[in-house]
Amino acid sequence: MRERLSGNEAAAIAMKQINPDVVAAFPITPSTEIPQYFSTFVNNGTVDTEFVAVESEHSAMSACIGAEAAGSRAMTATSANGLSLMWEMIYIASSMRLPIVMSLVNRAVSGPLNIHNDHSDAMGVRDAGWIMLFSENNQEAYDNLLMAHRIAEHKDVMLPLMVCQDGFITSHSIENIELVEDEKVKEFVGKYNPEHYLLNKKEPIAMGPLDVQTYLFEHKYQQANAMRESKQVIKEVSEEFEKMTGRKYSFFEEYKLEDAEIAIVCMNSTAGTTKYVVDSLREKGIKAGLLKIRMFRPFPTEEVAKSLSKLKAIAVLDKADPVNGAGGALFTDVASSMYVGKANVPMVNYIYGIGGRDTTAKDIEEVYEDLTEIAKTGNIGNPYRYFGVRREEK
Numbered sequence: 001m002r003e004r005l006s007g008n009e010a011a012a013i014a015m016k017q018i019n020p021d022v023v024a025a026f027p028i029t030p031s032t033e034i035p036q037y038f039s040t041f042v043n044n045g046t047v048d049t050e051f052v053a054v055e056s057e058h059s060a061m062s063a064c065i066g067a068e069a070a071g072s073r074a075m076t077a078t079s080a081n082g083l084s085l086m087w088e089m090i091y092i093a094s095s096m097r098l099p100i101v102m103s104l105v106n107r108a109v110s111g112p113l114n115i116h117n118d119h120s121d122a123m124g125v126r127d128a129g130w131i132m133l134f135s136e137n138n139q140e141a142y143d144n145l146l147m148a149h150r151i152a153e154h155k156d157v158m159l160p161l162m163v164c165q166d167g168f169i170t171s172h173s174i175e176n177i178e179l180v181e182d183e184k185v186k187e188f189v190g191k192y193n194p195e196h197y198l199l200n201k202k203e204p205i206a207m208g209p210l211d212v213q214t215y216l217f218e219h220k221y222q223q224a225n226a227m228r229e230s231k232q233v234i235k236e237v238s239e240e241f242e243k244m245t246g247r248k249y250s251f252f253e254e255y256k257l258e259d260a261e262i263a264i265v266c267m268n269s270t271a272g273t274t275k276y277v278v279d280s281l282r283e284k285g286i287k288a289g290l291l292k293i294r295m296f297r298p299f300p301t302e303e304v305a306k307s308l309s310k311l312k313a314i315a316v317l318d319k320a321d322p323v324n325g326a327g328g329a330l331f332t333d334v335a336s337s338m339y340v341g342k343a344n345v346p347m348v349n350y351i352y353g354i355g356g357r358d359t360t361a362k363d364i365e366e367v368y369e370d371l372t373e374i375a376k377t378g379n380i381g382n383p384y385r386y387f388g389v390r391r392e393e394k
Contacts, residue, residue: 001178001179001180001181002176002177002178002179003176003177003178003179004174004175004176004177005138005142005174005175005177005362006033006170006171006172006173006174006175007105007135007137007138007141007165007166007170007172007173008030008031008033008034008037008105008169008171008172009033009037010138010139010141010177011034011077011103011141011142011145011163011165012033012034012035012036012037012038012041012172012177013037013142014141014142014146014185015034015038015075015103015145016038016041016046016047017043017146017180017182017185017186017188017189018073018075018145018146018149018185018189019047019048019049019186020049020072020073020074020075020101021049021050021067021072021073021074021192021337022049022050022051022052022063022064022067022072022073022074022075023035023038023042023050023051023052023063023074023075023076024052024059024063024064024067024074024076025038025052025060025062025076025077025078026054026056026057026059026060026078026082027055027056028057028078028079028080028081028082029107029115029167030079030105030107030115030117030167030171030172031077031078031079031082031103031105031107031167031170031171031335032042032104032106033076033172034103035051035076035077038051039051042048049288050067053328056085057078057081057083057085057086057326058085058086058088058089058282059083060076060078060082060086061076061089061090061093061100062089064093064098065078065089065092065093065096065098065100065210066102068093068099068100068194069096069098069198069207070197070198070199070392071192071194071197071198071200072192072201073149073153073192073320074098074099074100074101075100075101075102076100076101076103077102077103077104078102078103078105078106079104079105079106079107079121079167080106080107080108080110080115080120080121080167081108081109081110081121083104083109083121083122083124083125083199084121084124085110087124087125087128089128089345090125090128090130090160090207091114091128093130093160094128094129094130094159094160094223095129095219095220096120096207096208096221097158097159097226098158098160098163099149099152099153099157099158099159099160099161099240100152100160101145101149101152101160101161101162101324102130102150102161102162102163102267103130103141103162103163103165104118104121104122104159104162104163104164104165105117105164105165105166105167105168105171106118106121106122106164106165106167106268106319107121107167108120108121108354108356109121109124110223110356113267114355114356115167116167116168116355116356117166117167117168117169117269117319117353117356118319118320118354118355118356119164119267119268119318119320120320120321120354122162122164122296122320123320123328123329125325126296126297126329129159129160129162129223129224129227130159130161130162130297131151131152131157131159131160131161131162131227131230131234131295132161132162132164132166132295132296132297133147133148133162133163133164133234133294133295133296134164134267134268134293134294134295134296135159135163135164135165135170135268136170136268136269136271136272136292136293137170137175137269137272138165138170138175138177139175139178139247140165140249140294141163141165141170142177142179143241143245143247144163144249144294145163145251146180146185146188146189146241147234147237147238147241147249148161148163149189149190149192150188150189150190150237150240151233151234151237153192154230154233154237155195156226156229156230156232156233157226157229157230157233158226159223159226159227159230159235161251164267164268164296165269166268166269167313167356169268169269170268170269178245178247180244180245182372184244188240188241188244193391203209227297227298228298230298231251231295231298234251234295235250235251238250243284244361249292249294250294251293251295251300251303252291252292252293252294252295252300252303252304252307253271253290253291253292253294254277254289254290254291254307255271255274255275255278255289255290255291255292256282256288256289257289257290257307258289259287260286260287260288260311260376261287261293261311261312261313261315261375262286262287262288262289262311262312262313262315262368262371262372262375263288263289263290263308263311263313263314263315263371264288264289264290264291264314264315264317264364264367264368264371265290265291265292265293265304265308265314265315265316265317265330265334266290266292266293266316266319266330267287267292267293267294267296267319267320267330268319268325269295270317270319270352270353270359270364271276271290271292273360273361273364274290274292274364275290276361277361277362277365277368278290279365280361280365281365281368286357286368286372288368289311291304291307291308292355293330296330296333299333299337300337301333301336301337301340301341302337302341304333304337304338304341305333305337305338305340305341305342305343306341306343308334308338308343308345309338309341309343311345312345312346312374312375313345313346313347313348313371313372313374313375314326314334314345314346314347314348314351314371315347315349315350315367315368315370315371316328316330316331316334316335316347316348316349316350317330317349317350317352317367318330318331318349318350318351318352319351319352319353319354320351320354321351321354325384326384327349327383327384328349328351331347331349334347335347346374346375346378346380346386347380347383348371348374348380348381348382348383348385348386349383349384349385349388350367350385351384351386351389352386352387352388353388354389357388357389359388360386363387363388367387370385383391
């Protein structure tokens with residue numbers, strides 16, 4: 001089925017087709033439309049979901065935790081400060097091994113107050129034990145949500161999962177999108193049948209007890225191991241999804257990397273602009289390429305190192321400033337992958353797009369120009385860079 005939908009509409013329709021038991025949400029720009037659209041499906045009887053209108057995002061995640069612990073399939077959506085307010089419960093959801101699915105519409109975290117796109121919200125919880133999938137466009141946001149429960153609820157995983165898309169850039173932009181038929185989605189996602197849950201009278205259990213030093217380390221190790229196991233599950237579910245739809249998803253997308261000499265690594269909507277620039281540079285005989293990360297958690301370390309190992313220069317773009325003087329989160333993950341994989345390629349990091357600052361084709365072209373010079377001379381200079389920011393040069 002071909003439709004014209006915004007990213008938020010696509011997310012809401014995916015939720016409708018999944019028909020979860022519980023959705024708990026509190027409005028926050030730019031994700032507000034997702035529960036707003038979904039509430040109309042609840043109101044008109046299209047779904048039989050219990051919609052819980054809460055008083056805060058902390059309560060939204062708390063309600064999802066309660067629902068999942070009781071044995072129900074739960075979903076939510078949020079952005080920026082809303083995710084920050086959930087922070088305590090984000091960790092509790094993953095530590096209790098509850099496969100909640102969240103649509104995270106990426107937005108700058110205050111302060112100062114800004115409602116536009118960067119990745120500071122997602123980067124703030126990157127170590128919280130949630131699987132994290134990033135989406136270049138509306139189609140990918142929709143598709144990732146359809147795969148989310150199959151991944152999160154797998155017996156070897158049982159971890160929460162968030163599907164990220166860029167606020168306003170994709171969430172409010174209308175694009176052509178291919179929807180999967182309702183019955184096919186229902187069959188693909190399947191029913192949620194948890195092995196352990198609070199309302200199972202045949203197995204009385206406790207959830208969220210005190211976990212002292214005698215046991216906590218082992219439980220955290222099990223949680224980390226489940227994250228490692230999720231990598232194979234993501235691969236298998238993506239392959240099954242491809243058989244159903246013809247749309248192929250891997251841990252990342254390699255765009256014209258086969259013979260590339262220089263490449264950019266980035267996530268979400270920036271990949272679309274970068275593809276345009278790569279095509280333009282290729283027409284000029286410049287061997288440019290792109291690695292677009294889809295699976296950020298768990299991070300595909302071995303595969304990234306192998307994919308980038310033959311390049312002459314790499315730029316990693318981070319849409320969040322870690323304020324650490326040592327590079328953004330994506331850069332440090334890529335750098336770690338390259339080091340462990342013994343792939344010695346000159347690499348630089350660019351912080352960009354903070355607070356919704358436009359990322360233009362000219363910006364990306366200049367990054368490739370820098371990479372061409374690095375590939376030629378081998379001189380990295382300052383590896384920690386910015387583009388698109390107004391500042392006085394020293």
